[in-house]
Amino acid sequence: SAPRALIQILIVGSQILGKALFEAGRQAVRNTKHRPEGVSSDVAGVSNAKTGSLTDKLTRDHRMTVDEAHLILNVKRGEPIEQVLKNYEHLFAVNSPSAATAESAPPTRGATKGPIYSHYVLSKVVRARERIEAEARILEETPPPAEPPKADAGKEQ
Numbered sequence: 001s002a003p004r005a006l007i008q009i010l011i012v013g014s015q016i017l018g019k020a021l022f023e024a025g026r027q028a029v030r031n032t033k034h035r036p037e038g039v040s041s042d043v044a045g046v047s048n049a050k051t052g053s054l055t056d057k058l059t060r061d062h063r064m065t066v067d068e069a070h071l072i073l074n075v076k077r078g079e080p081i082e083q084v085l086k087n088y089e090h091l092f093a094v095n096s097p098s099a100a101t102a103e104s105a106p107p108t109r110g111a112t113k114g115p116i117y118s119h120y121v122l123s124k125v126v127r128a129r130e131r132i133e134a135e136a137r138i139l140e141e142t143p144p145p146a147e148p149p150k151a152d153a154g155k156e157q
Helices: 002-033 054-062 066-073 081-095 097-103 119-141
Strands: none
Touching (some): 066 081
């Protein structure tokens, strides 16, 4: 009766494995449908830009927040535009296709030669520069807010 016990073990094992795979599939479907409240696929916060302010309009147009643009170009807020452009030019040169093909070694036998640059990264670098420049333009065009009158100005002694 050893073959019978072996077949029973095989059947029970396959049932357990089948149930586990089925439950894993159901969990995967639940995970794809679940969206926690504070977390979204919109990392840049573009979906939160719903007001009519100029900053929110720029965020929607460029699909990137100012903070994300500063992180991409590795600059701090308030740094001069020259530093932003310097970092942009460096990142653009490093990630451009011409630099990638010039640095690549001749392909070895049997290896497929593909691009070693990322179009996605390059587009993020370009959009980050555009976003920071647009924000700087808006700040230049907008006059500084007038100082509110002092409380003591209305009183005469």
